[in-house]
Amino acid sequence: MIPNVRCSFFFALFLSMSAFGQKIDSLEAVLDTAKNDHKVKTLNELFRANLRTDPVKALGYTREALNLATEIGDKKGMAASYNNLGIIYRNQGALDKALDYYITSLKIYEALNNQEGIASTKNNISTIYSIKKDYGQAMKYLEESYDLFVTLKDERRIIGSMNNLGNLNIEIQLYEKAMKYFSQASQLSEKLGIKFADPLSNMGNIYFKQSNFPRAIEFYEKALAIERENDNRLGMLSILTNLGITYAKAKQPAPAQRYLDEATTLCEQLQAYSFLPSLYKAQAENASTQNNWKVAYDMMLKYDDAREKIYGEESSRNIAQMEMVIDFQEKEKEYDMQRQQSEITKLELHNTRLFVLLIILAILGILGALNFFYVKKKARRKK
Known part of the structure; x- marks a missing residue:
């Protein structure tokens, strides 16, 4: 049983996005009067503001941004829109499509030499x-990416990049290198006055994997204090669960039970039921340490029930996710059809103008010919 590794690959983005949730109304008010590239930027900000709560609506905003940016030749706006499309498809599991959009965005940013992008x-x-x-x-x-943020001296994003590098090194079991990145991320966040618990929690995860439970507990406690100060209840739940599991593994039943009980209560309050299987299994292990076999047996039954429920919910979520991807694809087709229709309309208008021009030229040609014959005829009569 391994504590939850709370991977923070998107921290570098969310550092600059966290305030958008509170600005939707003001952004929509700005949208009414915004024009050209300012409107493109506002639409992309509305995408970010709606991303977590209404991804389909967010998709509509960034699609509109891309359409307008393409029309007015706003390359930076196009790059941002393609990047946003990559984010939304990544979140829905359409990884290849997300990668296509990211690469398109990257090519535009490179052409613009926009280092931040x-x-x-x-x-x-x-x-x-x-x-x-x-x-x-x-x-x-x-x-x-990390090297560029260092060159740009963007310290807030450097923190996220270092944490991301640490998580990636955990994946390939380079724990010493991961620890170095987490330590640097934690030190820099302290220097900037940013309360960021993830590097500390991730260092605790490494010590847990190495069965160094006292050190794991030390870092989990530090991370928990930060999450309590930030009032990040979901972050608190993750670390409380980790602490309960770690104390149970360390054969310290009293603190294990205290943390597991607090985590279970918070889990119910937040309806974060994906944590329940880990909590029940840790409860069973903690009870068996105390030879309380009845409680251990009951907790294992709860563990089995929770797993079955979670798998059922995951199946439903997967279906909903697939439906959302299909919805996105339908909207994308609709957008492409609108764009094609717009191009057809422009072509028809161009052809109509060309036809009118040809008629005018033909009339002028006829009038010119008539005038030529008239002048010639008049000259003959004079002779």
Whole structure:
């Protein structure tokens, strides 16, 4: 049983996006009067503001942004829109389509020599390769992204990149290197006054994997204090679960029970039921340590029930996810049809104008010929 590794591959993006959830109304008000590239930027900001709550609506905003950016030749806006499309398809599991959009975005940013855009997009590309377990490519893009953020001296995003590099090194079991990145991320966040628990929690995960339970507990406790201060209840739940599991493994039943009980209560409050199997299994292990076989047996029954429920929910989520991807694809087809219709309309208008011009030229030609014959005839009469 291994504690939850809370991978933070998107932290570098969310550092600059966290305030958007509270600005939807003001952004929509700005949209009413915004024009050209300012409107493109506002539409892409509305995408980010709606991404977590209404991804289909978010898709509509960034599609509109891409359409307008293409029409007015706003290359930066086009790159941002393609990057946003990559994010939304990645979130829905359409990894190949997401990668296509990211690469399109990257090419535009490179043509513009926009270093910040290149760095952010390479970070996003690395997440796709990491999910696909192509760790070589993931590492390549993530290191390039990190180097660019260092060159730009963007310290807030450097924190996220270092944490991402640490998580990726955990995946390939390079724990010493991962620990170095987490330590640097934690130190830099402290220097900047950013309360960021993930590097500390991830260091605890490494010590847990190495069965160094006292050190794991030390880092989990530090991370928990930060999450309590931030009032990040989901982060608290993850670390409380890790602490309960670790104390149970360390054969310290009293603190294990305390953390597991608090985690279970918080799990119910947040309806974060995906944590329940780990919690029940740890409860069973903790009870068996105390030779309380009845409680251990009951907890294992709850563990089996929770797993069955979670698998059922995961199946439903997968179906919903597939339906959402289909919905996105339908909207994309609709957008392409609208674009094609717009091109057809423009072509028809062009052909109509050309036809009118030809008629005018023909009339002028006829009038010119008539005038020529008239002048010639008049000259003959004079003779």
